[in-house]
Each structure stands twice: as structure tokens, then as C-alpha cells.
Amino acid sequence: MQMKDAMNLTAAGAGGRTAGKAQVVGKDTGRKNGRKAAEHIMQVVFLICGLIAVGFVLLISVYLIISGIPAIREVGLVNFLFGDTWDSYNKTDPQFGILPMILTSVYGTAGAIVIGVPIGFFTAVFLSKVAPPKLAAVVRPAVSLLAGIPSVVYGLVGMIVLVPWIRTTFNLPAGDSLFAAIIVLAVMILPSIISVSETALQAVPQEYEEASLALGATELETYFRVSVPAAKSGIAAAVVLGIGRAIGEAMAILMVAGNVANMPSLFSSVRFLTTGIAIEMNYASPGSLQRNALYSIGLVLFLFIMLINVLLNVVLKREKED
């Protein structure tokens, strides 16, 4: 029966909407009411599911704001954001300046982008345009595998391989540093950059490239002068996504960055906004200023990520308009 109905509806859809409706109504009004109720129930279920997601976002936002504000108020916004000393457990004179962490997060993310974006971008061009299909069939799964590796494994490899290598190569007392974190982050953001830019490049209409080639441009000229500019907003979205991933990462860099809240320099031990929360939360006693300050760091990080999301939406919207 239902099959038949569906067929009726499709036929009606093809022929004319009103005619289909009339047919259904004419057949059985009672069943129509029953179906309408089912439709209604399902709509409510979908609505609830949607609201759950929205609810959690709201819940987290409100919770972060409520729990993040007290410490900022107590320390003072300027002292909190621009203070250059973080010494939260000092018994006589605790300091809650998160400037070192903000700068570390910014520098670390920027460094990861500087290293990761060119590699990811060229890989994407290679995969979508240059690579022979057989080779692409090997590289592509490898890239997605890279995305599936848990961040703690990145951290572990970084700790065991990268950190000692940095120590011996640059003759440092210890290899845990901003540099190590940047390299780990650069590798971690590769998969998102590669897959998003590759999708964007593949969406470039073939006619553009054919026209360019017909006009006498070489293949490489075509890729970089025609395909890439045509896909630029998609590639920009990939970069923003990479930034988002890098700034929010905690576990991997917790294991390689050294975690002392120094002002960032390439070969010194540094603490990111994320690792600042992760490393101290264990022992911060509930209700203490230290714990509240950690919530405040969370709030700052949250605002950073909101900002990046807004940026991403703007970029994606522009892509749609293009």
C-alpha cells in the first residue's frame, strides 16, 4: 500500500502537485490524518534533536562565561590578559597573567600554518591534478589515516623521537620547546588542509583548465594560474580549519612543549592556552582563584575559537557567493 502511495505521489510530483494532493485526499482522509500525525511527531523528534545540539552549545557558552568571569574580575582584565607572569600556586603572591600563553598559542599556531599550509597545499595540488591515479590511490588513504591517528600518539612520537632530536641537533639542555610543538601541530593540521583544499580544487570546472591549456599554457601554469585562483576560497577555508585545529589542540603539545609559562621563544619551554588548563586542572582545588583562572583561560580560548569559526563562515559564505 505504502509503495503504491509513494508511486502515486511521485507520479503526482511529476504531473502536478495539486493533482497529487487531491488524489491522496480523495483516497482516504482518515489515513491522511494518521500520516499527518506521524509526520508531526517525527518533526518534533527532529526539532528536539536539533535543540539538543544548540542546547549544549548554549550550555557550554553560558557555563564558561559564568565560571570564567569571576577570576577575570578578581585579577583585572588588563592584568589577566596582559600580565606576563603566570604563577598560580605561589602561596604568598600568586600571579595570573596569561600573555605568555596567548602569545604561545598565537605563535605556535602561526608556525604550524607556515610549515603546514605549503606542504598541505602542494600535496592537495599534487593529489587533485598532477598525481597518476595509482599513486594518488596510495597517498590519499595515507592522508586520511594521518587524520585518524589520536593526538596522544602524535605527542608520544614527538616526545620519544622529535624532542631528543631537537636536543642533540640544536645542543639544548632539553628538547621540549615551542619548535617541537610547532612541528607536531604542522603535521596534525596536514590532513584537514589537504582534504579540504583537494575538494576545492576538484570542484574547479574542467572547462577552465581546458581553455587555459588550449590557449597554450603549460599544465603547471594552468594549475597555479587558473585552478588555484578559482579554488581560493576553498583553500582559505582549509587554512582557517587548520588554524582552528592547531589552536585547540592540547594533548599532543602537552607532551612536547615543556609546559613552563615562559614568554615564547623558539627553543624554550612554553605553555599554550590549552595545555595551561590541562596541566593545572588536576590539582586546582574547587572554588580557588587558581581554578577560576583556569576557567577564564578556557573562556579566552573559547573566544579565539569563536572568532576563527566566524572567519570560517565568512570565507565559506564568500565561496558560495562565488
Add this chain to the structure above:
Amino acid sequence: MKRILALALAAVMACAALAGCSSSNSGNAGNAGNNTTGNNTSDNTGNTGNGGDAAALSGTVNTEGSTSMADVMSIFTEVFKEMNDGVTVNYSGTGSGAGIEAVLAGTCDIGLSSRALTDDEKASGAVENIVALDGVAIVVNPENPVSDLTEEQIAQIYTGEITNWSEVGGNDAEIAVLGRESGSGTRSAFEEILGIEDACAYTNEYGSTGDVIGSVAGNPNAIGYASLSAVDDTVKAVPVGGVECSEATVQDGSYTIQRPFVMVTVEGTELSEAAQAFLEFAMSADAAQYIEQAGAIAPNA
């Protein structure tokens, strides 16, 4: 409307978080007559919980405090549960300071501290029951030729006055000063014992003892500290002032970088029967083997 709902939910969550530690003390209705509070020694271990009357014990014992005592507490809890079926021992690791505060405020039965109580804390009524000892070993890479450090040298290394291993009889290499994050019990104990609180210049901080050991094992320039029980073959524990760090030297007090594991009670507040039995069990000679299982050292065994 949605915002109000979210606010309400956030408030409920916050309340739930706060309520977690306050739901105690309901089970201590009947106090045993023979309870003596403020027992500072391990003398009165009269009924160690395996007698006939103890089987009738029931209730909840809420303990809170030092995270360093988690291993000891988990074994104690397990064994005590076997002996007294009706008693549930809850442990929440919130840090020594928070544990002492909680027991003084009456929000838990027994506070747990992995440091000796301060005079202030004792003045406000806290009573120290030492159940175990823990040595904090100073560890270096096995390749490091340094064979002995004095307490003063260690303090100077951690405050940044000594920066090269050659100054303490090692190779000409810069020292990587490793330690735990602020708030860690091991770090507090270490810094307190050496009198270098809030004065340390760390090269790196780690969130766990395992990370410290791992980093020292992989770095010939590193020095770190860790609970004696966590020290393994991958690192070398340096003698301090000529005394090796071992169970025996911690027990007799000759190894100075050590800390007590303390169960804190409050002067003049009677424990519930169950809590009293648990405390007596922890202080008894029987508990020694479990303390050793947990990697700590029994005080007088």
C-alpha cells in the same frame, strides 16, 4: 527562553559539582563508646576491623585529599571492603590542602594529606595520623656520572644558581631541570622539604610522574624528582648527602627528602564507627603489607 533554560541547566550542573563532596556524614549516628579521638600514634589499634563486632559495621566513610595517596587508598579501600561488607569507603582526590580544609570544615570524615600538617593547621584542630612514608627520589639519566648531591646543591640546581653539571662533578653540560606542575603533591613536598617553594626555575614541567621519568631516561642532561615507588631501571636515583634513597633509609629517616602520608582527623570530633575502624585499620601493623603493595613505605615496620 532558551537562554534561561541554559542558565538554569548551568546552575544545576554547578550545584551538582559542589554537592559532590558535601553529601557525607549521614552514616555516623551511633558512636562507639571506646572511641578516642586525637590518637596521634599507632598505639590504640585495639579492634583492627576483623573481629566479630566489626562485621556488623556499616555506613560510609568519606575521605578526601591528596592525589599522591590514591594508590594507597585504593588498596586500603579494597581490603577494608573485604573485611567489612557493610562499609563503603569513598575517596576523592582533590589535593592535600583541599583534604585538610574539607575535614576541618566537616565535609568529609577523614582528610588525606601527603605532607606534614603545618602548625596553623594543627592549631585549628587538625590531628596528624601518619599511615605511611614516601621517599622523593632525585633521578638523573643513567649516563650521568654524578654520584652524590647534597640537599643544598639540589636546591641550588632547582633555583637556577647551578646551571651546569660540571659544577657538581658531572660533565660540562647545561642542566635540564625537570619537575611536576604546580599543585602536584610531589612537587609541593619536594619544594617544601628543600625550602625552595615558589623559587624554582624549571626547564620543563610535566603532568605526571611517568612523564618525568620518561624524560629523564631520554635526556642525559636532565634531573628530576619522583616518588621512590615510581623509580625504575631507566633512571638513576642519586644519593642525597651520601644516603641512598631506599625503603630502609626512608624508614629510619636518614634519607631526608621524604614525606608522610597523613590521615587527618579533627580534635574533639568523634569519628563514626566505620571511619574509626578504617583509621585503625590503616594505622595497624596489618596495613603494612598493603602500603608496600601500593609502593609506599610503612612507618614502623
